[in-house]
Amino acid sequence: MRTPPGISPATFAAAVSQFEKVVGPQWVFTRDEDTRLYNDAYSPFLGEPEERWASAAVAPATVEEVQEIVRIANRHSVPIYAISTGRNLGYGGAAPAWSGCVVLDLKRMNRILEVNEENAYALVEPGVSYFDLYRYIQERKLKLWIDCPDPGWGSLVGNALDRGSGYTFPYLRNHFDAHCGMEVVLANGELLRTGMGALPNSRTWQQYKTGFGPWIDGLFSQSNMGVVTKMGFWLMPQPEAYFCGRVLVRRRDDLHELVRLITLLENSNISSGCPDSSSPLLGIGSIGAQARFLAVDEPLPADDPELAALRDKAEAGDPSGLEAYGRRKNLAYWTFDIKFYGPAKVVAAQWESAKEILSAIPEAWFEDQGEYRFPLTEEPRDHARYPEFGIPSLNNFSLGARSSTNPTPSHGHMWLAPIIPRTAEAIFEANRVFGEAARQFGIPQLRFNLPAWYWQRSAIFIFGFPVSENPAENRHHREVFFHLIDVAGKHGWAEYRTGPVFQDAVARQFSFNNHSLMRFQETLKDALDPNGILSPGRYGIWPKHLRKPR
Amino acid sequence: MHNYISRRQFVAAGLTVAAAASATAAAAVSGERPGDPPGLKLPLHLALFDTRFAAAHAFARALAVRGVSLAPYDGDVTPVWFEQLDPVWRQYPLAVAGLTTEGALFCLEQFAWDNGMRVAYRGIHCAAPGGGVQHLLESSAARPQDVQGRLAGVQPWPAQVAALIAGIDAPAAAFPSEPRSRSSARFHTRSRREAPAPRLVSWLIAPRNWRAAPPA
Incomplete structure (x- = not known):
């Protein structure tokens, strides 16, 4: 011992x-x-x-x-x-x-204490996983959905406290935002309830977040001020329909207007699911497509040598050849998948409205990616959509890792996940900055990339650095990781979340006024x-x- | 997961094994086959196999004839875990074997830990550079010779691996989880079957104290 x-x-x-x-x-x-x-x-x-x-x-x-x-x-x-x-x-x-x-x-604290169907909320303990809550809801045939990350084997409380994300409505896929009320054991053993939970015999603990006076829930997230032992979460009423539509555009510079309009659609509540972007011409798959690839082991299509050369030129600042190639092959430079949940008639009208708004981009065209009605009566054609339907899954879990009997794995990964502004300018700048910085360290995989769109008003780059059984390789990747944290900080970006090895380095970036935030936290x-x-x-x-x- | 998923998968994959299982019903009662080592056997609750791989089908057939229930799945292990394993493991830590991808085992191993179980045996099977299949099996110091003897037989390797797992009588002792008590052994088999791609893993998840567990 x-x-x-x-x-x-x-x-x-x-x-x-x-x-x-x-x-x-x-x-x-x-x-x-x-x-x-x-x-x-x-x-x-x-x-x-x-x-x-x-x-x-x-x-x-x-x-x-x-x-x-x-x-x-x-x-x-x-x-x-x-x-x-x-x-x-x-x-x-x-x-x-x-x-x-x-x-x-x-x-072992895995009790589901309450699920309220009428007002769509739940109160759970930390050991309750997304699978557990899903099973509870399915067994009782409640018309509720959970919002789960993928894979969905983690804890609702743990993921929310770590500020993880999912795929449905913006206010639900931000898992910390989706919480309503906590119970916390403080370091002296005292029990605390936040929000309306501080009211003895409260009847609205999971219905009104902020209670009275300072709202302190954030102190217990990504922190060590207490041990959270209960947490309330808002859930999603089962929608009648889901629809995914795709907008496709021709030119590199269309990304500016595209991101602006996608953000407008979301902030106006015209679209309601998590957007997903890709670039067929640059060979960047959407998050969904990547999940499909991981799940079914399909080989990626081989690149045309001409296309590879044109990509290099585009990355160097001249996209004209690549754009012309796209016209010839009818390939889009950028695409966005836009998701809608709600009554079928409303969803159809929202898609029509979205198309009208996005038609402001010259030559933009649209594709229907499919409609689903709920409850599902047949297996979804696309397994990668499970999390979008509130169904937890291990579908995309194909990364090897260490285990008790596999102490020398082929690889795991560590995520570098900086938050950047939700603009095309920021996407281009972040790609240039991270790409140059990584190439200095001989890391080739940070070529042009697109962010994920989990958060409603920002974008998030997610780079996976492999973990292997080779200490020298891991050391090298850690060095790059630390370097990129500093580079991001210098440009006003920082990680939304990171592992313990890198937490000090990220926390140091938040240094406004001589680290006043950290000094406050330490107090x-x-x-x-x-x-x-x-x-x-x-x-x-x-x-x-x-x-x-x- | 939704019932329709597993039902569809089960029907599809079940066809493959039904004939073999029914033809050897007598042997299935005891769970033993001629040549299996004597002694008290670990009761196997389920055998998982990834239906995308021929080797996994052969592995499953070899366990089916020993009376082990089969849990086929098509790439995504979620339905099997959600519908067949999790409800049972919540009640009892019951032994499960499989021939799957490493990703599937990674998930199941984490769940197993939470239910008082461990991966007691693990074998990696991948294409050998000169043809055939290379096997890397983890076991205690005393076991590799036994394993080698078994894999030298005339049966295809998936069936031999299944026999090996079915013959494990005391996994905690035979396959200690302390790394210093384990050793690994490499073997090579010539197989008419195509080598597994990607590499596959055969495994046994067993209760830490399986003799104390209730009967399957």
Whole structure:
């Protein structure tokens, strides 16, 4: 049994023994065989000394047990690291930000406490996965949809606290925005409820977010100020229909007007699903197309040598040849898939309206990508659409990773995911900046790329850096990753989320007024968690005794 | 997932194995075949196989004749997990075997951990440079010779791997999860069958203390 840094074996043994009294010895894990399961399957430090590790894990089943564990940890100054299900692969998994923490594994807290069909909300514990809630809704034939990420095996609470995203309405696919009310165990073991939940016998905890006075929910997201033990979520009434339409345009510079109009459609509530873009001429698939490729192992179409040369010219600033090639082959430079949910008549009218608005782009043309009615009566033609229908899936899960019996995987990945403005100018600039920076490091895969459109008023680039069994390769990718974080910061962009290895580096970018935001967070941390036992280092927030000079 | 998905897949894939399973119903009762090692066997709840691969069909047939229920799927393991594994694993940690892609096993292994189970055996099968199939099997120090002996038989390798899994009598001891207690062995078989592409993985997920588990 390894002990957390700075904690004597005797003290740690005493804490573990008391954990066992609270949850039962079968729910306290100290053997290497068990604690290794909490390693990050995609660790950027795979097999290196800096790889994050847990000294132990404890799995409570109730909020009272969480409170007692937190009190014990406080008494012994043993650091604990809370996870919901720990499935945020690519962003750190279940591994603690600070090696040696005891993982507070909340998977056993998996009760769905309420689902309200009339007002479309749910109250759940951290161990409830998207699959769990989906099953609950299906079994009861409720006319509700969940908004799930892909893969959908994670926790609603964990994904929302990590600020993950999904695919349906804008206010629902932003999973933190979709929450309404929390219950939190503070570092001293005290129980707190936010929003209307602070009202004894509240009848609107999941119906009105902000309660009265300061709205503090954000303090418990991407942070370590407390352990969230319940969370409310708004759900989506099952729509009558879904429709996906595609707009296609000819010229490189059409992207300016295209992004502007797509954003207008979304902000005007004309379109309602998550847009998806591609460039047939540049060979950039949409997110959906990439998911299809991953799922069915279809080979990508071979490139025409002429096309490859024209792409190089276009990237160098002259798209005329590529545009002419597109006209000849009837290939679009850019496409956007626009999604609509609602009554069939409304959806049809919205698509007609969208086409009218987008026709302002010269030569734009349109394709119907299909309509679905709900409940589904047959298997969707396109499995990649499952998350768009609120159906959790493992469909796109074809990336290899480390596991207990596969300690040297072929690859995992770490996501670099900077937020940029929702403009074509920003897309072109970010591509130029990231492309040049990556090429300096000999990373070829950062050629021109298109962002994802999960957030309603911004765009997000998502670059996957492979994790392999080769430490030198991983070291190189980490160096590039750190460099790109700095490069992004210098241009006013930053990651929306990242794994523990990179959290300090990203947090440092938010340095306005001599890091006043981080100093504020540290002030709160010191007040709420004076012994620094809760998830030290999570999202760059360190307790006083572990803080390094900036 | 929706019933219609698994039903369609099950009917399609079930046709492949039905004949073999019914012809050997007597053997299926005991779950043993001539030549299987003696001793108390780990009851297998299900055998998963990815219907896109011929080797997976052969693997499934070899387990079907031992009375193991089959769970075919077409690339996406979600329906099998959601409809057949998750409801059962919530109640009991029951052993499951498969011949799948590594991606599918990666997902299932994570779910297995949450239910008190581990991957007790794992074999990677990929095309060998000079033809045939290369196998990398993980086992304890005592097992590779047994495995080698089994894979040297005349049966196609998927059937031999199935026999190997069906013959495991104490996975926790035979295939300890502590890396220092494991060893791996490489083997090469000549096969008339086309080599797997992409590489496939045969596996056994078993309860950590399977003898204490309720009967399947």
